[in-house]
Amino acid sequence: MNNTSEKTIGRLSLYRRLLQQLQTDDKTNVFSHEIARLSGATAAQVRRDFMAIGYSGSSAHGYDVKQLAESIAGFLDAPKSQNVALVGVGHLGQAILTYFSGRRPKLTIVAAFDANPTKAERIINGCRCYPMTDFTTEVHNQNIEVGIITVPGSEAQSVCDTMVRAGIRGIVNFAPATLQTPPDVHVEVLDMAVSLEKAAYFARAE
Amino acid sequence: MNNTSEKTIGRLSLYRRLLQQLQTDDKTNVFSHEIARLSGATAAQVRRDFMAIGYSGSSAHGYDVKQLAESIAGFLDAPKSQNVALVGVGHLGQAILTYFSGRRPKLTIVAAFDANPTKAERIINGCRCYPMTDFTTEVHNQNIEVGIITVPGSEAQSVCDTMVRAGIRGIVNFAPATLQTPPDVHVEVLDMAVSLEKAAYFARAE
DNA sequence: TAGATTGTTAATCGATTAACAATC
DNA sequence: TAGATTGTTAATCGATTAACAATC
16 A cells, blocks of 8 residues: 555554543643653654654644644544454453453454354453354455454464455464465564563563 | 574574474474474574574584574573563453463463452462562562563553562563663563554555 | 754664575 | 585665754
8 A cells, every 4th residue: 555664553553542642631732752752762753654644743833633643543544444353262362352342443353253162152342252163254244354363373373374265464463373374464463472581581681 | 691682582482482393293303494484584584593592503404403492492591480470460461371371481470460459369370469569579579570561551651660660670561551661671562452553554555 | 033843865773685605 | 426504794675863954
């Protein structure tokens, strides 16, 4: 669609969260260095990221909080809302369903799936659970574009393959497994084991 | 301690996982391009990462799986085991306690904490829960070096400050908040909301 | 105006990639 | 030996940083 870098997309998502806080604080203007301090980015990165989405500030007042938030939303959000499916209704899957329940109106987990049919036919935080055999049908019926994988590592690649065959092009993977996907499928890796090991390493290394 | 890059540390953790799988498959030797394919890294990255930890292969048989696994473990793991504390015994916190239970003997979540005292005095998957008021005491008593934050975003910075004051230098943050820390504290960010937004963006952008 | 901030260009830095010699 | 792989060095690439002009 365009060539905005992956890092910029991630930071824009962070900036939007900060701006929501600033809006509730009735702050109308904000400077790049303020956003930098709150987000961990540098002021130059912040300004470059805003330039990337075509939003300009003024040298007198910095950036208009409300307009900037709308500009980021217009860039990050799809024109109409996007639907998400979660596969693997274990502890972690249920925690994620709870976490995202009603959090973002444009991005909704509309269905959860599990290989174990006894976990289906439940409703968790307003999200209906289906047996995995219904996956492809529901992805098409509910126009699902994004998948979240919270199954054990041994099943992750198989679930991933099913998602890709169903047409999903964006995947968030919590499973401890490296997924093999076609180049047009984007995988976000949230590997808790790797992160914990890194934190432990740097806890004594630094 | 040394200047090995953060990316290399993360990849080494992945490689180790792959090697465990190879060992259970009774594979004794492995080439860099095999590890590359399984891990998503390039063969050159794999070789450079192994050079960084001082392990050499042979041009005839590649790398010895067992020795390589031991070499990575010797590099990533602390001489003695490291203890971890988790703060925030909600759905996500409990899922993480379950996930890490007995998974890695050198890195154990030995205590969980929650601001709500009624959540304390329980034992979840062998991990005892304490009220948050006991945090600093238990960190010192149990020699805890790493912290996991699974509280709501509004409380994350306060929890982080308490961890830093208690001497923790490695933090894994699941909360939707950017933490301000001194430069000698390493924070691993696992931001589910940001990752989901990125996946959704690239699901339509690519 | 003076001073701070934004937008733009050039320089820097780090990691990746490519090229090639050494090895089995 | 021939061929594939490892280890080493140089080139490339992308993002960050620094420098500076433009703006309010």
